[in-house]
Amino acid sequence: xxxxxxxxxxxxxxLARLKGQxxxxxxxxxxxxxxxxxxxxxxWRQNSTWxxxxxxxxxxxxxxxxxxxxxxxxxxxxxxxxxxxxxxxxPSVKSLAESVGVSHxxxxxxxxxxxxxxxxxxxxxxxxPAARYYNEMKQRSLGIDQASEPLIRAIVSQRxxxxxxxxxxxxxxxxxxYEMHTAARNGIRVGxxxxxIVGEMEAVTLAKGWGPSxxxxxxxxxxIFHCHTHECIIEPGKLMVIDAGAxxxxxYASDFTRTYPTSGRYSARQRDIYQLVYxxxxxxxxxxxxxxxxxxxxxxxxxRMLEGLKALDIVRGDVDSMVADGIAGLFxxxxxxxNMGLDVHDxxxxxxxxxxxxxxxxxxxxLGLRSLRMARRLVPGNVVTDEPGIYFIPALxxxxxxxxxxxxxxxxxKLETYFDFGGIxxxxxxxxxxxxxxxxxxxxxxxxxxxxxxxxxx
Amino acid sequence: xxxxxxxxxxxxxxLARLKGQxxxxxxxxxxxxxxxxxxxxxxWRQNSTWxxxxxxxxxxxxxxxxxxxxxxxxxxxxxxxxxxxxxxxxPSVKSLAESVGVSHxxxxxxxxxxxxxxxxxxxxxxxxPAARYYNEMKQRSLGIDQASEPLIRAIVSQRxxxxxxxxxxxxxxxxxxYEMHTAARNGIRVGxxxxxIVGEMEAVTLAKGWGPSxxxxxxxxxxIFHCHTHECIIEPGKLMVIDAGAxxxxxYASDFTRTYPTSGRYSARQRDIYQLVYxxxxxxxxxxxxxxxxxxxxxxxxxRMLEGLKALDIVRGDVDSMVADGIAGLFxxxxxxxNMGLDVHDxxxxxxxxxxxxxxxxxxxxLGLRSLRMARRLVPGNVVTDEPGIYFIPALxxxxxxxxxxxxxxxxxKLETYFDFGGIxxxxxxxxxxxxxxxxxxxxxxxxxxxxxxxxxx
Numbered sequence: 064x065x066x067x068x069x070x071x072x073x074x075x076x077x078l079a080r081l082k083g084q085x086x087x088x089x090x091x092x093x094x095x096x097x098x099x100x101x102x103x104x105x106x107w108r109q110n111s112t113w114x115x116x117x118x119x120x121x122x123x124x125x126x127x128x129x130x131x132x133x134x135x136x137x138x139x140x141x142x143x144x145x146x147x148x149x150x151x152x153x154p155s156v157k158s159l160a161e162s163v164g165v166s167h168x169x170x171x172x173x174x175x176x177x178x179x180x181x182x183x184x185x186x187x188x189x190x191x192p193a194a195r196y197y198n199e200m201k202q203r204s205l206g207i208d209q210a211s212e213p214l215i216r217a218i219v220s221q222r223x224x225x226x227x228x229x230x231x232x233x234x235x236x237x238x239x240x241y242e243m244h245t246a247a248r249n250g251i252r253v254g255x256x257x258x259x260i261v262g263e264m265e266a267v268t269l270a271k272g273w274g275p276s277x278x279x280x281x282x283x284x285x286x287i288f289h290c291h292t293h294e295c296i297i298e299p300g301k302l303m304v305i306d307a308g309a310x311x312x313x314x315y316a317s318d319f320t321r322t323y324p325t326s327g328r329y330s331a332r333q334r335d336i337y338q339l340v341y342x343x344x345x346x347x348x349x350x351x352x353x354x355x356x357x358x359x360x361x362x363x364x365x366x367r368m369l370e371g372l373k374a375l376d377i378v379r380g381d382v383d384s385m386v387a388d389g390i391a392g393l394f395x396x397x398x399x400x401x402n403m404g405l406d407v408h409d410x411x412x413x414x415x416x417x418x419x420x421x422x423x424x425x426x427x428x429x430l431g432l433r434s435l436r437m438a439r440r441l442v443p444g445n446v447v448t449d450e451p452g453i454y455f456i457p458a459l460x461x462x463x464x465x466x467x468x469x470x471x472x473x474x475x476x477k478l479e480t481y482f483d484f485g486g487i488x489x490x491x492x493x494x495x496x497x498x499x500x501x502x503x504x505x506x507x508x509x510x511x512x513x514x515x516x517x518x519x520x521x
Numbered sequence: 522x523x524x525x526x527x528x529x530x531x532x533x534x535x536l537a538r539l540k541g542q543x544x545x546x547x548x549x550x551x552x553x554x555x556x557x558x559x560x561x562x563x564x565w566r567q568n569s570t571w572x573x574x575x576x577x578x579x580x581x582x583x584x585x586x587x588x589x590x591x592x593x594x595x596x597x598x599x600x601x602x603x604x605x606x607x608x609x610x611x612p613s614v615k616s617l618a619e620s621v622g623v624s625h626x627x628x629x630x631x632x633x634x635x636x637x638x639x640x641x642x643x644x645x646x647x648x649x650p651a652a653r654y655y656n657e658m659k660q661r662s663l664g665i666d667q668a669s670e671p672l673i674r675a676i677v678s679q680r681x682x683x684x685x686x687x688x689x690x691x692x693x694x695x696x697x698x699y700e701m702h703t704a705a706r707n708g709i710r711v712g713x714x715x716x717x718i719v720g721e722m723e724a725v726t727l728a729k730g731w732g733p734s735x736x737x738x739x740x741x742x743x744x745i746f747h748c749h750t751h752e753c754i755i756e757p758g759k760l761m762v763i764d765a766g767a768x769x770x771x772x773y774a775s776d777f778t779r780t781y782p783t784s785g786r787y788s789a790r791q792r793d794i795y796q797l798v799y800x801x802x803x804x805x806x807x808x809x810x811x812x813x814x815x816x817x818x819x820x821x822x823x824x825r826m827l828e829g830l831k832a833l834d835i836v837r838g839d840v841d842s843m844v845a846d847g848i849a850g851l852f853x854x855x856x857x858x859x860n861m862g863l864d865v866h867d868x869x870x871x872x873x874x875x876x877x878x879x880x881x882x883x884x885x886x887x888l889g890l891r892s893l894r895m896a897r898r899l900v901p902g903n904v905v906t907d908e909p910g911i912y913f914i915p916a917l918x919x920x921x922x923x924x925x926x927x928x929x930x931x932x933x934x935k936l937e938t939y940f941d942f943g944g945i946x947x948x949x950x951x952x953x954x955x956x957x958x959x960x961x962x963x964x965x966x967x968x969x970x971x972x973x974x975x976x977x978x979x
Contacts, residue, residue: 270720
């Protein structure tokens with residue numbers, strides 16, 4: 064938890080952004096999420112919006128903010144003697160509330176009454192979308208059927224711009240992510256089981272942080288984006304995609320991807336594609352600065368990628384037309400990046416479009432571009448990922464060929480020789496600064512083909 | 522997943538145990554549990570009852586079993602091309618269903634129809650209690666207001682007795698737990714942060730198993746049972762309680778506790794209490810055999826504990842009377858043990874009393890004994906934990922003294938000198954065999970005071 068003044072300032076700022084709105088805003092913190100049964104839960108994780116405004120890192124807290132009077136109340140139950148036996152001495156709700164600058168507190172059940180009284184008076188109830196099933200049930204029981212767009216917009220506009228305190232925390236998470244990836248890279252050896260590397264890598268963030276910031280991707284099938292099984296033996300000559308990050312003890316995320324040659328050196332064919340992805344990553348970073356939209360950066364990367372694939376005779380034709388036709392989506396069916404902060408996809412629970420798109424932007428329907436989570440015009444304090452990738456996905460390529468979706472620009476006979484290739488992604492975390500951008504964390508993970516091979520040989 | 526025949530046999534057995542019941546049984550598997558938002562979920566964990574009868578280790582599956590006709594249907598959705606891009610080639614629902622011996626399959630949404638048709642015909646709907654919030658919502662939406670006691674009883678009676686296949690899996694989980702604890706013990710050094718040991722220990726099960734079987738307890742405050750923060754620096758002369766276990770890749774649990782002297786050797790005062798807890802653990806193991814109730818074993822431990830505390834002049838009076846008066850609860854406010862299997866507290870979601878108590882047993886209201894999760898008469902194939910502990914909990918002692926709850930048998934002036942002591946617990950996992958009991962896992966973790974000190978010196 065930060066100093067009390069941090070939360071007072073954040074809530075005052077939120078209230079100012081909501082000036083003119085009437086009613087009350089309701090914030091419902093998380094409860095423990097059962098893994099097996101109510102007493103065997105997953106590792107505790109507080110709701111990020113709650114953490115941002117109220118900081119208290121304990122389950123079963125809620126709060127209301129009166130948008131007109133500014134009155135704030137925190138709802139939670141004090142501990143009984145039984146709780147103290149099982150969980151040790153705990154501070155009172157009142158003292159926790161005071162530690163984040165909230166002077167009123169009440170039992171958890173009083174939230175129901177506060178909301179129903181406000182509703183009875185015809186007042187508006189503002190809430191964010193429920194990210195977890197418990198919160199969905201709780202909101203339903205409170206009669207909150209719909210999230211409040213004004214509240215979401217106010218929160219998004221505020222949380223999109225990270226202040227110095229937050230940037231320092233993200234730097235810490237990135238340093239921990241650097242250590243995780245270093246441990247993983249050092250563990251890659253033909254004949255080991257993938258899961259062993261996962262364990263060694265996650266140990267780093269469990270030992271020094273909150274844990275992984277999302278379920279680790281570590282796979283010799285980089286073309287499968289959400290591959291969460293790690294049973295395979297590491298084979299020679301493969302590419303291993305490792306997409307993993309740390310959550311710091313203050314709950315800020317990092318998110319890095321590197322793609323390693325399992326034998327320590329890239330083959331000529333692997334190196335060609337790797338170099339191209341690396342060039343795309345570098346291009347994106349060089350373009351990232353206030354004033355440009357991240358959609359423009361994504362499209363510049365798409366153009367660079369298609370140029371490179373054209374040089375390899377995998378696609379043929381005019382690059383600009385291919386960009387316009389969304390051909391890059393066949394090779395990179397995801398977006399260039401997303402916002403990052405307290406969440407690894409920051410505020411994704413608030414709605415991808417409201418978080419990642421300006422009012423004058425419309426989300427594309429093209430494969431790849433439609434998955435771009437962050438398209439906004441950049442301002443200093445934005446934190447985004449830069450994560451281009453090239454994948455050869457037999458099922459997708461087969462579908463495009465069958466449906467002639469490429470308009471004739473794809474050289475399928477060449478492309479089909481890549482069916483056993485897998486995929487490559489290179490991802491860094493980037494802060495938009497007043498005059499450009501900075502890669503977060505003290506040191507950058509080895510990224511160029513030479514740097515990676517050198518690090519693996521060390 | 523095991524062979525198809527395992528699931529066919531288990532379901533046939535269940536159906537036989539439900540002979541005479543009418544209607545359909547509904548099994549709802551887990552869905553992914555969001556940690557931050559719907560796309561950033563906790564590590565996938567299937568529902569244990571589902572795993573036991575249907576084995577398919579994928580989210581968003583459900584099944585019905587017609588208790589009269591025996592007809593079985595699995596409900597799940599096949600993957601789209603988009604799913605395949607993100608998650609790779611996946612077997613069809615039909616082939617997954619066939620792999621566990623179920624010949625009918627239908628889309629997930631068809632479950633709603635199947636249940637409402639059955640209800641319309643006035644048929645009974647049997648379901649187990651919802652362990653997670655999603656399942657609670659789903660059951661509500663299906664109009665299932667109440668769990669079925671006949672179904673719970675049939676499942677409990679079956680799952681309480683582990684067969685050779687399950688015992689082999691629990692042995693594996695115990696071997697992994699042995700490795701975890703060995704890594705932890707080797708990591709204890711004054712000056713380190715507790716969290717570092719947690720990371721090193723959890724790495725073992727992440728590298729070779731599914732992960733920890735429950736949130737790790739690792740604390741120099743053993744008197745706080747559910748202490749899940751690990752921020753403290755390891756101090757000299759303290760006792761460190763480590764209660765942690767592994768979940769194997771087949772989802773069976775282990776659960777061990779050891780209490781280490783942070784400086785490598787127990788002080789004389791620590792050794793006295795440690796020896797007593799060790800004697801209680803040994804006594805419980807020696808009594809564990811078919812025919813005895815685990816309640817009797819708990820009470821024998823309570824007597825042994827009070828004898829030892831009497832020898833230390835912490836309590837005074839007749840041991841049998843003190844046992845009857847529940848005085849042991851002041852020192853061990855938890856039960857001696859619980860069932861273990863696919864869940865670390867096996868089947869706790871099905872209701873503690875139906876799982877842990879015979880029909881002719883009544884749960885106690887005494888502190889300690891009332892928390893006994895497993896009280897049943899033992900039969901071969903039961904797997905239970907043996908986990909006595911002695912704790913000095915200032916808040917609890919203060920409450921007993923103030924309310925004179927001890928009837929005069931507690932020597933508070935002596936007891937209060939233990940306020941800085943902490944707590945000690947020693948826990949093994951035990952299989953009830955036809956002629957006695959066996960500690961699970963190939964090797965027992967060092968347990969006696971000498972064994973522990975020797976292991977720490979190594």
